[in-house]
Amino acid sequence: MSTHAETAGPQDPGRQLHCLVTGAGGYIGGRLVPELLDAGHRVRCLARTPAKLRDHTWAGRAEVVRGDVTDAASVADALQGIDVAYYLVHSLTTGTGFEGKDRTAARIFAEQARAAGVRRIVYLGGLTPAAEPARALSPHLRSRAEVGEIFLRADVPATVLRAAVIIGSGSASFEMLRYLTERLPVMVTPSWVGTRVQPIAVRDVLRYLVGSARMPDGVNRTFDIGGPDILTYEEMMRRYAAVAGLPHRLILRVPMLTPRLSSLWIGLVTPVPPALARPLAESLRHEVVCEEHDIARYVPDPPGHPLGFDRSLSLALQRVREANVTTRWSSASLPGAPSDPLPTDPDWAGGSLYTDRRQRDTEASPHALWEIIEGVGGDNGWYSFPLAWALRGWLDRLVGGVGIRRGRRDAARLRVGDSLDFWRVEEIEPDRLLRLRAEMRLPGLAWLEMYADPQSGSGARYRQRALFHPHGLLGHLYWWSVSPFHAVVFGGMARNITRAAERLSAERADNGPEENR
Template sequence: MPPGRLTPPTGERCLVTGAGGYIGGRLVPELLDAGFTVRCLARTPAHLRDHPWADRVEVVRGDVTDAGSLRPALRDVHVAYYLVHSMSSGRDFEKADRLAALTFAAEARAAGVRRIVYLGGLTPAGVPDEELSPHLRSRAEVGRILLDSGVPTTVLRAAVVIGSGSASFEMLRYLTERLPVMVTPSWVGTRVQPIAVRDVLRYLVGSARMPADVNRTFDIGGPDVLTYREMMERYAAVARLPRRLILPVPMLTPRLSSHWIGLVTPVPASLARPLAESLRYEVVCAEHDIAAHVPDPPGTPIPFDRALSLALQRVRDARVTTRWSSASLPGAPSDPLPTDPDWAGGSLYTDEREQDVPAGPDILWRVIEGVGGENGWYSFPLAWSVRGWFDRLVGGVGLRRGRRDAARLRVGDALDFWRVEEIERGTLLRLRAEMRLPGLAWLEMRAEPDGHGRARYRQRAVFHPHGLAGHLYWWSVAPFHAVVFGGMARRIAGTAAQLTAPDERPAHPRTVPPEGRRNG
């Protein structure tokens, strides 16, 4: 068990509400790894089935506003995590949050729950509740309701959470990456104390073991206090983007700010507004008393730049050994989960093609494994040649490397301006681009049986842009994709159709028909 983890008594059960949300979805596996038994409450249990931990937990149907559904959910529960918030901007969301907290508090007390753990928002010191944004005011009220429940309660208050998939982090990510010059709201000068999601989860797990006489609020944050402007500047530095020019404009109200954020980023305006409203206030921790109950292991709390690096591990860069195969699987709390919103995890552009092939998968695989080198890329040879010349002109490898073997590939082989990243013999070839690009790119080719003795060819090009230049690059070449990638898919399928004899040698210049070479 990692340092700082507390070992729970055997059989101690936790209930996690909001398990489908950002924090809840990451907390569940942390609790499981710490030895707890976990039960999840969900209005629609099917929404949890795609989580990687779904088969390790008990899922019960229920709603925090429905006392009848809470009773069986809270039965035999020792620690109940309350991670439910309304992000609605309607008039009644505060009332709905209040009702839910009161219902949950009453049922937790009746069920004999030993502790409630709640994650709320860090509120500014000295600001009366009536002057807070509606969402911060509601978070504070929910915390007070739970503290007054009669059940020992831990209320953790955090500001900006840094982790890929967090709405606050995604807003920071997109604003900084997409705008080298920014006209920003005045709140970019507000001081905040961000915290790495790994530390948030560590405090949440550790709070389950607090003594029964602890019933209070704890401020949690990282070691750095920064303005939002400094956070954007440091993001640019960690992501190795050019220095950003930031021009604050006082007249941008929270409402206008939310629309501006919605225009610039994929974060919905309905979510951006409460985030923007919260950033009007200075939110800095007044104490670090949590360390008395959840000791900080060496290296924690995690500094801001390190938290950024952890969150950006999936935003691959040229100095990091990359594997697209691992990019779709969450490997740490900082990573996006498959169930995160579509706008989480940074921009990712794809071009996908599919062709039915009147030949078996083994024949199709021969053609796939024969790409590059003297065989070429089966479409628009001039475009590939021009791209290779241009790559060499800017200091890249170009097409001159060819391939090691005319018939066989292995992981790590150079293949023109690609590198073989993964092979599943007979099924999958994944290439990682090594040409000069404002981002990272992969090309994936698959041979799949269609269930009728023939094959289906699947092709996917993936591009992860780096800064504004990356986005502009993708959209500048997108009009040619139908010719380059579409033609490639058609020609690979057509070449496989001509190689119908099962004893044909693997595709290379002497076995691929002339019309299948270089230009497809």
């Protein structure tokens, strides 16, 4: 839809714009803010709870104001001095009344944007099938379409981007695809897995959002955005399995799974909440395929874009494959790209990551504790249940793995890249952290982290984490089968390492100041 005469070419291409982002705590908003900042714009975020944005790496570069899109006064204040206003707020409830709330909030935002002299509103909505009347759409798709129409009828030029499934770690649609495919080698699925979808990489969504800020004032319309591939949901699951290196999936369709039953099924198989799974399942009843690619007139596609589905999957899975634990899931602190997880992503984002945590306080000095940590493996052993470690090494050798016989390069010192029995040293922070990555044959990726934390006054705290990212159903079964032994193996390890540190610290004290380092 277009109500203003269109003119080609962006206006003021070198001018810094002042942008307001609503929904900065959400999946797209949290990734859009740094992209706008890197493009040279000033950014203000409107948030009901500003404290929830403090963990973002961009928090110190953007202005954050308190407010709610349903409160006209706070919206009016937030829009003062703004050139481009991004509306990235959606209701994700399944209760009654959410459509009315979305409608009211959009009208308030449009009215206050006009009053504040905002040059453009940019809205990201859902791709809807052109052939279906609004009454046939799912409630959530219908609401998103209505919000887009409200902005297009307003007195402020609007860019309404319509996307289907967004591929990136943390996206609800992608996480549902990830969990369903990884956990179910045999799937009994609803008929909507045969619906055609045009997925898009989150990198391309953000590129279009940033580029929309400089659209000519006469442009007021919707734009369909999608990647180059049109796939059924079943094909998406099969291709996910191929990219992730999983065995071929057997998919059986049944017609009787309603959206409500589908959401319960998704909630049973995945950690995606049923309240979120239901609108996703309802939306997948509709074929969502782009009917135009006019956005390229205003935001030209660089070489290699839009990204294909397989490439989008690879980028979304890349962090796990690189074993970059520090940028994983909800504890990520330094995301390197829009496809990566953010610290504010929900706990269920990023795939499964099983963790065994142990912690013990000790009277040993931090230096003595670190010496014991850095000396693990090889002839020194692993400080717990030697038979279990030897048996695990023997089993690894039996299936063609490296086993536990590699030992270590140096009896006292480690460096990044060293082999250590069936581990590899991935990271060392002297006197603080040793991170090992497993190189044994496993149905997944595993790490072991050991920390020496100084305590106030004297003594130290030993912290230990064993992490496992399962690969398919076999990976989950592996973790569940070995977890009963963790109390003996990992619990004993934490206990014996701190005791060894205390003995070493006591020996140093007995030997006098020259030895007590």
